[in-house]
Amino acid sequence: MTVAAAATGSPVDGLLATASIVLSLLIAVWSLVSAARNRPPDRWQLIGLGMLELALLGLAVLALVAVGGGDQPGEPGAFFGYLVTLVCLPPLAAVLARMEPTRWGSAIVGAVCLVTPVVVVRLQQTWEVLGG
Amino acid sequence: MVETATPRRSTNRGPGRLLIAVYILFAIAATSRALLQIVTKFGEAPVAYALSAVAALIYIVAAIGLARAGHAGRRLALICCSVELVGVVVVGILSLADKALFPDETVWSQFGSGYGYIPLLLPLLGLFWLWRTRATPR
Numbered sequence: 468m469t470v471a472a473a474a475t476g477s478p479v480d481g482l483l484a485t486a487s488i489v490l491s492l493l494i495a496v497w498s499l500v501s502a503a504r505n506r507p508p509d510r511w512q513l514i515g516l517g518m519l520e521l522a523l524l525g526l527a528v529l530a531l532v533a534v535g536g537g538d539q540p541g542e543p544g545a546f547f548g549y550l551v552t553l554v555c556l557p558p559l560a561a562v563l564a565r566m567e568p569t570r571w572g573s574a575i576v577g578a579v580c581l582v583t584p585v586v587v588v589r590l591q592q593t594w595e596v597l598g599g
Numbered sequence: 600m601v602e603t604a605t606p607r608r609s610t611n612r613g614p615g616r617l618l619i620a621v622y623i624l625f626a627i628a629a630t631s632r633a634l635l636q637i638v639t640k641f642g643e644a645p646v647a648y649a650l651s652a653v654a655a656l657i658y659i660v661a662a663i664g665l666a667r668a669g670h671a672g673r674r675l676a677l678i679c680c681s682v683e684l685v686g687v688v689v690v691g692i693l694s695l696a697d698k699a700l701f702p703d704e705t706v707w708s709q710f711g712s713g714y715g716y717i718p719l720l721l722p723l724l725g726l727f728w729l730w731r732t733r734a735t736p737r
Contacts, residue, residue: 544639548631559623567616575620582624 477594478533479526484591487522488584494519495580502573508564512576516564519583520557526587527554530594541596549590556583608732610676611668618728621721622662628714629655629706636703644703650690654706654718657683661725673729680725687711687718 494515501509527550530540540546560579564572611619633651641648657679664676691710694701704713711718 544635548635552627552631555627559620563616563620567613569613571613571617574614574617578617578620579624 477591478529478538479587479594480591481529483522483525483529484587487519487526488587490515490519490522491580491583491587495577498573498577498580502570502577505570506573507568507570508572508576512564512573513561516557516561516576516580519580520554523554523557523583523587526550526590540594542593546590546593549586549593553583553586553590556586609668610665610673610728610732615665615668615728615732618721618724619662619665621717622658622665622725625706625714625718625721626655626658626662629658632706644701647701647703647705647708650686650701650707651705654683654686657686665725665728676725677729680722680729683718684722684726687722691719 494512497515498508498512501507501512530546530550534540556579560576563575563579566572567575609615629651633648633655636644636648636651661676661679661683664672664674664679666672667675687707687710690701690705690707694705694708701708706714706718710716
């Protein structure tokens with residue numbers, strides 16, 4: 468069962484997913500350093516969030532294409548819940564960061580970018596669970 | 600960046616905004632979890648799933664209270680953070696003492712260990728922030 472699942476391949480477990488996790492962690496480190504240095508969110512944080520959002524939208528498209536092609540996530544409800552949440556995270560961070568042009572805005576970007584990789588991993592887990 | 604002297608600091612500025620952001624994240628996490636559990640398998644663990652829904656509601660109301668920041672907002676946030684703290688401690692103890700009561704995870708099970716213990720930390724930070732931004736008599 469596991470071998471078969473691995474053979475068909477999870478649409479959310481490829482290069483793009485890894486890239487989103489790495490990018491998200493990079494933005495998190497950058498933002499938290501900015502917050503520690505008492506800097507408001509800078510252009511790089513917002514560009515980073517934009518790139519992250521594009522990567523996550525790409526991930527969502529891959530997932531939808533796979534589902535359209537007949538594949539099924541292990542836990543469909545949780546999977547789509549995580550997927551919708553995931554693509555909302557970078558815009559949420561960007562909006563809150565724009566509202567708070569202080570070090571705390573950078574801290575918000577950092578916090579959201581620490582949560583994003585967790586959600587990506589949960590997304591992967593809810594795809595792979597194949598019960599019976 | 601400009602620090603303006605106000606008689607009472609607002610709960611929705613500076614660190615408060617970060618706190619609100621974390622509350623929003625938990626509101627989203629708890630709400631989607633509760634919805635999913637209640638829609639798909641409510642019969643399996645009604646206590647746990649009803650509790651998930653209560654927790655979700657409290658996170659939402661706490662975020663609104665902190666964001667609205669006025670007198671009513673502060674009172675709302677104070678009530679929510681207090682209920683949240685009592686909830687996470689009581690559920691944390693119960694989930695360790697009587698596993699049968701919570702056969703499935705909730706946000707507050709084992710003091711929120713599934714969420715990096717942030718559910719335990721969050722109400723403390725909320726109460727601390729409300730105390731820090733209280734009206735100072737001059």
